[in-house]
Amino acid sequence: xxxxxxxxxxxxxxxxxxxxxxxxxxxxxxxxxxxxxxxxxxxxxxxxxxxxxxxxxxxxxxxxxxxxxxxxxxxxxxxxxxxxxxxxxxxxxxxxxxxxxxxxxxxxxxxxxxxxxxxxxxxxxxxxxxxxxxxxxxxxxxxxxxxxxxxxxxxxxxxxxxxxxxxxxxxxxxxxxxx
Amino acid sequence: xxxxxxxxxxxxxxxxxxxxxxxxxxxxxxxxxxxxxxxxxxxxxxxxxxxxxxxxxxxxxxxxxxxxxxxxxxxxxxxxxxxxxxxxxxxxxxxxxxxxxxxxxxxxxxxxxxxxxxxxxxxxxxxxxxxxxxxxxxxxxxxxx
Numbered sequence: 001x002x003x004x005x006x007x008x009x010x011x012x013x014x015x016x017x018x019x020x021x022x023x024x025x026x027x028x029x030x031x032x033x034x035x036x037x038x039x040x041x042x043x044x045x046x047x048x049x050x051x052x053x054x055x056x057x058x059x060x061x062x063x064x065x066x067x068x069x070x071x072x073x074x075x076x077x078x079x080x081x082x083x084x085x086x087x088x089x090x091x092x093x094x095x096x097x098x099x100x101x102x103x104x105x106x107x108x109x110x111x112x113x114x115x116x117x118x119x120x121x122x123x124x125x126x127x128x129x130x131x132x133x134x135x136x137x138x139x140x141x142x143x144x145x146x147x148x149x150x151x152x153x154x155x156x157x158x159x160x161x162x163x164x165x166x167x168x169x170x171x172x173x174x175x176x177x178x179x
Numbered sequence: 180x181x182x183x184x185x186x187x188x189x190x191x192x193x194x195x196x197x198x199x200x201x202x203x204x205x206x207x208x209x210x211x212x213x214x215x216x217x218x219x220x221x222x223x224x225x226x227x228x229x230x231x232x233x234x235x236x237x238x239x240x241x242x243x244x245x246x247x248x249x250x251x252x253x254x255x256x257x258x259x260x261x262x263x264x265x266x267x268x269x270x271x272x273x274x275x276x277x278x279x280x281x282x283x284x285x286x287x288x289x290x291x292x293x294x295x296x297x298x299x300x301x302x303x304x305x306x307x308x309x310x311x312x313x314x315x316x317x318x319x320x321x322x323x324x
Binding site: 046047048049051052056059060064067068071072074075079083084085086087088089090091094095097098101102104105108109111112115117 | 218219220223224228231232247258259262263264266270273277280283284
C-alpha cells in the first residue's frame with residue numbers, strides 16, 4: 001500500500017459507487033444513499049450534482065439530513081418527470097384543486113344552510129389553516145399554470161416567507177408524484 | 180468582449196458567446212438569480228437541462244428557468260425541505276377540505292332524503308362521522324407511490 005489511505009469501506013454507498021470512489025467511514029452520503037438504492041442517488045446527482053448535495057447536507061444539522069435527502073430525492077424525481085415545471089407544476093395543480101374544493105365546500109355549506117341546518121358544527125380548522133396558507137401564498141394563483149408565465153415575482157416573496165415559517169414539518173412522508 | 184455578458188458568464192468569469200444558453204434567461208441586471216440557481220443545481224446541470232428541452236420552443240426553456248429559480252430560492256430559504264414543504268402543506272389542506280366536504284355532503288344527503296325535521300338525530304350521527312374523520316386526519320396521510 002502506497003502512502004496513507006483512508007480505510008476502505010467494506011461496502012460503498014450508492015453515491016460512492018456511482019462516483020467511482022472509495023466510500024470512507026465519514027462519507028456524508030453513506031447514511032442516506034444505501035447501496036441497494038442506486039437510482040435514488042443517480043436522480044439526485046443528475047439534477048443537483050453530488051458536490052451541491054454534499055454542500056446542502058453539510059449545512060443542515062445531522063438529525064435533519066434524512067429529511068433533506070428525502071426532499072431532494074422527491075424534487076429530483078419530479079423534475080426528471082417534468083423537466084419544465086418540476087415541483088412548481090405540482091404546486092400549481094394542487095392550488096387549482098384547492099380552489100375547486102373550496103368552491104364545492106361553499107356550495108355545500110350554502111345548500112346545508114338552505115335546509116335551515118346550522119353549519120357551526122363544521123370544523124373551522126381547515127378553513128383557518130387554508131386562510132393562513134392563502135395569506136402566505138399571497139396573490140399568486142397558479143391554478144392556470146403553465147398558462148401563467150409571470151408568476152415568480154408575486155409568488156416567490158410570499159411563498160418563501162411561508163417556507164421559512166412552516167418548513168420544519170419533521171419526518172413526514174412524501175405525497176405521490178403528481179401527474 | 181466584457182460588455183454585454185449575461186449574469187451567468189459574469190459569475191463564471193468567462194466570455195459570453197452569441198449562442199450562450201444562459202444569456203436569454205439570466206440578464207446581467209439580476210446576478211442573484213443565477214447565483215441561486217448555480218448554488219443549488221450547478222451551472223453545468225442547468226445548461227444540460229436547458230439543452231434537453233426543445234430548442235424550437237424557447238418559451239419552455241424560459242419556463243424551466245423560472246421554475247428552477249423559484250425552487251433554488253426555496254431551497255436556500257429552507258435547506259431541509261425546499262419547496263416540497265409547500266406541496267406537503269397543500270396536500271394536507273386538500274385532505275382536510277375533502278374530509279369536511281364529505282361530511283357536509285353526508286349531512287345534505289340525509290337531510291334531503293329524510294327531511295330536516297330530524298336535525299338533532301342527524302347532528303349526533305354526523306358528529307360521530309366527524310370524530311371518526313378527525314381521528315384519521317390527525318394521522319399522517321396514507322401516502323402511496
